Amino acid sequence: METRYERGLRKLSEIDGEQGERIVAGLADIAPDFARYLIEFPFGDIYARPGLDLKTREIATVAALTAMGTAPPQLKVHIHGALNVGCSRVELTEAIMQMAVFAGFPAALNGLAAAKAVFAERAPANGSTK
Amino acid sequence: METRYERGLRKLSEIDGEQGERIVAGLADIAPDFARYLIEFPFGDIYARPGLDLKTREIATVAALTAMGTAPPQLKVHIHGALNVGCSRVELTEAIMQMAVFAGFPAALNGLAAAKAVFAERAPANGSTK
Amino acid sequence: METRYERGLRKLSEIDGEQGERIVAGLADIAPDFARYLIEFPFGDIYARPGLDLKTREIATVAALTAMGTAPPQLKVHIHGALNVGCSRVELTEAIMQMAVFAGFPAALNGLAAAKAVFAERAPANGSTK
Amino acid sequence: METRYERGLRKLSEIDGEQGERIVAGLADIAPDFARYLIEFPFGDIYARPGLDLKTREIATVAALTAMGTAPPQLKVHIHGALNVGCSRVELTEAIMQMAVFAGFPAALNGLAAAKAVFAERAPANGSTK
């Protein structure tokens, strides 16, 4: 039977790929237990739950981080994550734009700038839209 | 052809039903133009857009308002709205719980309390879960 | 020569009237020094400065508290204060509505509800608009 | 060997006493798994860690919740919790007042009002100060 840690690692890898590994590695010298908690609770407990599909979970996260405006690096990680689990660029752009209604135009503008940067990182030279 | 106002009124009614009407009525004496903007921009412009279905839009909104924690009345209105457009109680509960990861346990606990209150208002005496 | 405390008390009384006294009285048993700081720094130092007139200072404060959404009681106190120093109801309603752009519609709606409550407290029975 | 759940329940009871039980009970019908997460991660993982004593942990929490201003019920729970683990009323009042510097006077005033309410609940009729 899979442990919380193993399940979390699998989910983290499915959603964040290499970026997840980098975040975990960055915690190794300062707070290794926190890396373990990050794998176990958000990914092993929450993201692994049934009841809401992974695409919708990632759109909810991108919307929330856009609205909060306090976590720019994590917003970019989760825009990548949303694309990794199958969200389209259009769906993400719509969810971010919608935050103008709930958190104001600056929040939405900064969210769109993050999305633009992520989209460019993933398709620097061709027309791919994933 | 439908105006922004007409389209917004239709969307507001589809999502918020009677509650939307009450919000608009409450603005009549203090800021009637703001009632019109509320109908035109959030509902006539944003919610009427293609590219993201209404259920996902409402889950994104409930997630964001839960994470922000600054708008308790609007969170309840949009939990109602999410149920009105077809989200299940389970989907909403999952999206709210997930906010513990991004905005902390207090935000999620207060979101769950709002959901519990809304669920009770809609099914005070029987086991219906919509 | 007037001390910071005396100057602050005079400003507090000019802006907040009786409400300022009640806030100070409410601190007497739990944090009397904090009542003194409240009089000295915000009112004795900041509000007493030249360079920006008192009406504009209060509009800036109402706008900021509306946008933050985390201090409903203080928002109401400063809507009263803004009216006390000569802002019109229209000017305040405009400043609050404008926050929809910068902090989202829920923030503006909650600000308008606060303004509506304050306006009603001040003119319960007739058409006075101050 | 104690499980995370058992350790969390013990910590929750040490810090929050009856109030912790009431929060957990309130989640039973809407999100029972979330009650379990609340016991396991914040209390079983974080609060059970060595490296920072429980009194300092609770002062840090009261300071943070005061500064955020978005979670009034949890602020009151943790003011109770801080007193339960041995913080004095003076220490808590100091930590809350200090937040005027970092999050503004309204945040500190609302924190002091919460502290005043909690202190009154605990010593309604005599001079006890715990």
Added chain:
Amino acid sequence: METRYERGLRKLSEIDGEQGERIVAGLADIAPDFARYLIEFPFGDIYARPGLDLKTREIATVAALTAMGTAPPQLKVHIHGALNVGCSRVELTEAIMQMAVFAGFPAALNGLAAAKAVFAERAPANGSTK
């Protein structure tokens, strides 16, 4: 008769000048409709309203963005905008300093740093203070 879009473009140009154009241009490839909404609602609807003069509107915006602390690029744009519509450097500095009272010293310090950067951009080589 002027459309919302035309009126908004005129207001955006009056307030933000070239910077407004750059923001709109930056949205062209990712969310062109959002550029249109930005022109129509904030500038065509809100900023074009009578009832509050443009200088006071910009001071309210600078105060709110300083207090929120979540939108550094937009804060700089609106410090420019405030100067463009006739606010003095002193008035802006006063409004930002005042936010120490309502949102804490870090918010005010970061707002002053933004103002200092904007002032330097506008007067790199001489003593002009506009």
Added chain:
Amino acid sequence: METRYERGLRKLSEIDGEQGERIVAGLADIAPDFARYLIEFPFGDIYARPGLDLKTREIATVAALTAMGTAPPQLKVHIHGALNVGCSRVELTEAIMQMAVFAGFPAALNGLAAAKAVFAERAPANGSTK
């Protein structure tokens, strides 16, 4: 007898050392009075109070700034300050990790990144942990 200004300067120097001087110097041309207020109120009034030791005050501040997520430069200044007054790296890391519970994992991750940067600045070449 020591004035508020003198007492504040002494406290600022004790907590922030050179960094405090740099902040004050940076305000000289734009808002010299604000530099004075910063010394007088936060340091001369609040930090100089008895009732809570300086180590606990700095842990409370680091926790609050981590949770707020809106003031990255000040968070780093106060991580330095906490170390200057005797907090250990472990105590700070614990307080920051704990904020995952109250403000979410992104807030804690960004706080840990700030701590990691500060720790590296202070001990670039050897194993000292202060």
